[in-house]
Amino acid sequence: xxxxxxxxxxxxxxxxxxxxxxxxxxxxxxxxxxxxxxxxxxxxxxxxxxxxxxxxxxxxxxxxxxxxxxxxxxxxxxxxxxxxxxxxxxxxxxxxxxxxxxxxxxxxxxxxxxxxxxxxxxxxxxxxxxxxxxxxxxxxxxxxxxxxxxxxxxxxxxxxxxxxxxxxxxxxxxxxxxxxxxxxxxxxxxxxxxxxxxxxxxxxxxxxxxxxxxxxxxxxxxxxxxxxxxxxxxxxxxxxxxxxxxxxxxxxxxxxxxxxxxxxxxxxxxxxxxxxxxxxxxxxxxxxxxxxxxxxxxxxxxxxxxxxxxxxxxxxxxxxxxxxxxxxxxxxxxxxxxxxxxxxxxxxxxxxxxxxxxxxxxxxxxxxxxxxxxxxxxxxxxxxxxxxxxxxxxxxxxxxxxxxxxxxxxxxxxxxxxxxxxxxxxxxxxxxxxxxxxxxxxxxxxxxxxxxxxxxxxxxxxxxxxxxxxxxxxxxxxxxxxxxxxxxxxxxxxxxxxxxxxxxxxxxxxxxxxxxxxxxxxxxxxxxxxxxxxxxxxxxxxxxxxxxxxxxxxxxxxxxxxxxxxxxxxxxxxxxxxxxxxxxx
Numbered sequence: 001x002x003x004x005x006x007x008x009x010x011x012x013x014x015x016x017x018x019x020x021x022x023x024x025x026x027x028x029x030x031x032x033x034x035x036x037x038x039x040x041x042x043x044x045x046x047x048x049x050x051x052x053x054x055x056x057x058x059x060x061x062x063x064x065x066x067x068x069x070x071x072x073x074x075x076x077x078x079x080x081x082x083x084x085x086x087x088x089x090x091x092x093x094x095x096x097x098x099x100x101x102x103x104x105x106x107x108x109x110x111x112x113x114x115x116x117x118x119x120x121x122x123x124x125x126x127x128x129x130x131x132x133x134x135x136x137x138x139x140x141x142x143x144x145x146x147x148x149x150x151x152x153x154x155x156x157x158x159x160x161x162x163x164x165x166x167x168x169x170x171x172x173x174x175x176x177x178x179x180x181x182x183x184x185x186x187x188x189x190x191x192x193x194x195x196x197x198x199x200x201x202x203x204x205x206x207x208x209x210x211x212x213x214x215x216x217x218x219x220x221x222x223x224x225x226x227x228x229x230x231x232x233x234x235x236x237x238x239x240x241x242x243x244x245x246x247x248x249x250x251x252x253x254x255x256x257x258x259x260x261x262x263x264x265x266x267x268x269x270x271x272x273x274x275x276x277x278x279x280x281x282x283x284x285x286x287x288x289x290x291x292x293x294x295x296x297x298x299x300x301x302x303x304x305x306x307x308x309x310x311x312x313x314x315x316x317x318x319x320x321x322x323x324x325x326x327x328x329x330x331x332x333x334x335x336x337x338x339x340x341x342x343x344x345x346x347x348x349x350x351x352x353x354x355x356x357x358x359x360x361x362x363x364x365x366x367x368x369x370x371x372x373x374x375x376x377x378x379x380x381x382x383x384x385x386x387x388x389x390x391x392x393x394x395x396x397x398x399x400x401x402x403x404x405x406x407x408x409x410x411x412x413x414x415x416x417x418x419x420x421x422x423x424x425x426x427x428x429x430x431x432x433x434x435x436x437x438x439x440x441x442x443x444x445x446x447x448x449x450x451x452x453x454x455x456x457x458x459x460x461x462x463x464x465x466x467x468x469x470x471x472x473x474x475x476x477x478x479x480x481x482x483x484x485x486x487x488x489x490x491x492x493x494x495x496x497x498x499x500x501x502x503x504x505x506x507x508x509x510x511x512x513x514x515x516x517x518x519x520x521x522x523x524x525x526x527x528x529x530x531x532x533x534x535x536x537x538x539x540x541x542x543x544x545x546x547x548x549x550x551x552x553x554x555x556x557x558x559x560x561x562x563x564x565x566x567x568x569x570x571x572x573x574x575x576x577x578x579x580x581x582x583x584x585x
Contacts, residue, residue, distance in 0.1 A: 013066050016046055021287055036146055039287045040382045043294020050295075069295050076292045077254070079285025080350065082278060083145055084169070084255040085240050088262015089275045099163050106160070106331060107167025114140035114323045118316065127365075134359035135373060137175050139316050141168050141349035145286060146384045151344060156337045156445070157391075160328055161345055169255055172351055174198075179358045197251035204250050205260060208243055212264035220270040229277060236274045237281075239265065290381075293350065297378045305372070312376045317387070321346040334448065336395035343391030347380030396442060396459070413437050415475045417462055417491060418482035419446045419455075422507055426479055427455050440470075462491060475499065480506040485513045489520045496521025511562070530562055 024038035043066075044050050052065045066072065119136030123129055144165045152158040216239065223235045239261050247257035265271050302309055325342030329335065353374060360370040413436035416423050423439060427450075430437045439450060442461035450457035460470065478495050480488050488506055495504055503523040508514035514525035534555050541551045 012063055013068060013071065016064060016066055017072075017284075017288060017291065020046075020291065021284060024287075035287070036149075036290055036385050037382065039290035040294040040297075040378075043291035044297050044299070045294075046291075047295025047297075049298040049300070066291070066295060069292065072288055072292050075285055076289035079287070079289045080145055081240060081244050081254055081258040082281060082285055083148075085258040085262040086275060086278065088259045088264075089266050089271050099159070099166075102160070102163030102331075103166050106327060107164040109327055110164045110324055111137075111140050111168055111171060113327070114320050117319050117323060121315065121319070127369075131359070131365040131369070134179050134355070134362070134364045135369075137179075138352045138355035138359065139348050139373065139377075140320065141172075141352050141355065142320070142345040143347060143349040143381060143384060144169060145289060145350055146347075146381060147345055147388075149286075150385060150388045151341075156333065157341045157344065160333065160337065160341045164324070164345065166259075168349070168351070169259070172354070175355060175358075179355070179362050179364060200250040201247065201252045201256075204246050204252070205256070208246060208257065208260050209264065212239075212243075212261070213267070216264055217268050220265075220268060220274070224270065224273075232273065233277050236265075236278050240278075289350065293378055293381050296353075296374060297382070298375065301371075301375060302379070309372070309376060309379070312373070313379050316348060316376065316380065317343075317346040336398045339398050340388075340391035340395035343394065344384075344388045347384045347387060348377040350381065352377045396461075412474050412476045414477040414479060415440065415472060416479045416481060418480065419443070419450060419457055420481060420483070422483075423479075423481040424449070424453075424455075426481060427453075431455065463487065467491065467494060472499065475502055478502060478504045480504070483507070483509065485509050485516070489513075489516050492517055492520040492522050524563070530559075534559060 020039065020042040024042060025035045028035040028038045046052065046065045048066075048069060050065070051061050052067075055061050055065055055067075115133070115136035117136075118139050119129075119132040122132040122135055127135065142161075142165060147161050147165060148158065151161050219235055219239070220232070223232045240258055243257035243261035244254035245257070247260075248254040265274050321342040323342075324345055325338040328338035328341055333341075356365075356370050356373055356377070359365050360367055414430060416426055416430075416437055416439040419427065419439040419441035420443075423441070427437060427439055431453075437456070439455060439457040440460050440462060441447070441450075441457060442459060442463075447457060447459055458470070460467075472495075478499070480491055482488060485508075488508075492504055492506055495502070504521065505524045505526070506517045506522045508517055508525040508527040510529045511527050514527040514530075517525035537558075538551055538555050541554075542548060
């Protein structure tokens with residue numbers, strides 16, 4: 001009995017998935033690489049086209065392969081549902097309404113023009129018009145599951161991507177019905193079915209929105225009173241599943257229901273708790289989906305058809321990036337935002353696989369054609385994180401020319417390394433007192449902000465060799481403001497070696513980091529935790545009746561005391577430790 005249970009395919013597949021999650025996430029996080037690529041590579045390795053080919057010859061490999069790929073599909077779909085649910089939690093109806101111009105304007109144009117361009121190219125290569133249209137609509141879709149976790153939803157790139165992806169998610173149902181209506185045997189029935197789904201879907205969505213506003217606050221209030229995380233989690237998953245089943249029952253995609261559930265909960269005061277408690281499930285289920293994507297990649301087929309597949313991938317990426325970038329520029333987006341969004345969203349989507357299946361079922365394309373484009377889609381999904389990285393680097397270069405005008409390079413000035421929240425405050429104070437300075441940062445958004453404030457800023461990435469190339473001979477002070485302890489210590493050490501007499505003032509995360517900066521050669525290191533404590537003490541003393549003069553004097557005295565102690569710790573740690581004799585020990 002025990003041995004039979006041990007050999008159960010479900011347990012074997014669960015072992016592979018959990019093992020992949022336990023290995024892939026820490027390893028890729030160690031090298032600051034998204035685990036998305038890792039999950040896809042795991043799917044390629046353990047799937048039927050990887051080690052799965054050898055299971056019959058080497059039965060022990062069943063413990064390291066996925067024995068039932070189709071059995072993972074429900075879990076992968078649930079991962080996408082949870083992803084759309086969490087996206088809804090980050091939004092609100094007010095924010096969604098404010099985005100209506102982007103969703104139904106930019107989103108509609110991006111999908112329509114991209115699909116038309118790809119379809120036209122396929123028709124020129126001999127594909128019949130109905131099949132070309134089906135392929136164009138499928139390949140014009142972009143991956144919600146991959147793009148939004150990479151870009152977020154609050155950055156300019158994330159907002160633009162979100163608007164287009166929301167429209168694509170809404171358009172999935174009419175696209176599938178359109179393909180059904182184009183089938184040789186279902187012209188009339190397909191259109192009737194589409195209209196039925198539209199009106200039933202509208203009623204279902206209205207019921208969910210009205211009922212959710214009434215029921216959800218009471219439901220989560222009851223769950224919160226029990227102070228039971230398990231009950232809170234159960235209530236959250238119950239809402240997601242009911243909403244998804246409701247939209248699926250009338251022919252809409254279940255992800256529409258999940259998105260609505262997230263939007264409804266976002267209007268309550270419990271959305272933060274719900275988002276945190278469902279995050280682990282979303283991550284694991286999304287990992288399962290990515291593994292299923294990898295399992296669909298057959299390296300043998302790719303090698304045998306390397307030329308056509310490469311041209312197909314390159315053509316789709318180029319067409320979508322060009323259309324998306326040009327539309328964003330026409331709507332007033334920055335060049336860097338347009339370029340990064342276009343490149344990031346250029347790969348096909350997981351929903352492309354659904355539309356390809358629908359087109360093949362409607363006999364609009366041949367099964368061999370569907371398989372070819374499924375491989376192209378899987379490759380596109382695999383390289384999406386790489387495309388996002390390329391887009392980010394290209395955007396930085398595009399926005400870097402020219403950054404902000406820097407006048408009189410020969411004058412003495414302070415160099416502010418890092419133009420984030422702290423760096424901008426330092427720059428404002430320097431500007432107020434008429435002290436010349438030059439800020440350095442590699443974030444295009446901050447470049448634009450510096451331009452609006454008319455602050456001199458040089459676009460350069462101090463993580464690389466940029467500091468070695470810059471002319472800093474006229475610097476009268478260095479101010480390091482970034483919240484990256486290792487990088488800050490490294491920069492302090494490098495600057496102290498090249499500029500031994502110039503003051504170096506650095507932001508520190510805490511007192512131990514400040515001591516490390518003093519060891520590296522900082523003139524002053526300001527720990528944030530210490531300063532917040534001193535400010536709190538100052539407020540307490542003033543509010544209990546101590547005069548402001550003595551308070552300020554005592555605060556300065558305490559700050560100097562801590563500074564001297566931290567400098568002493570830094571100096572002592574530099575000294576070599578004396579070896580003691582056995583007798584002294």
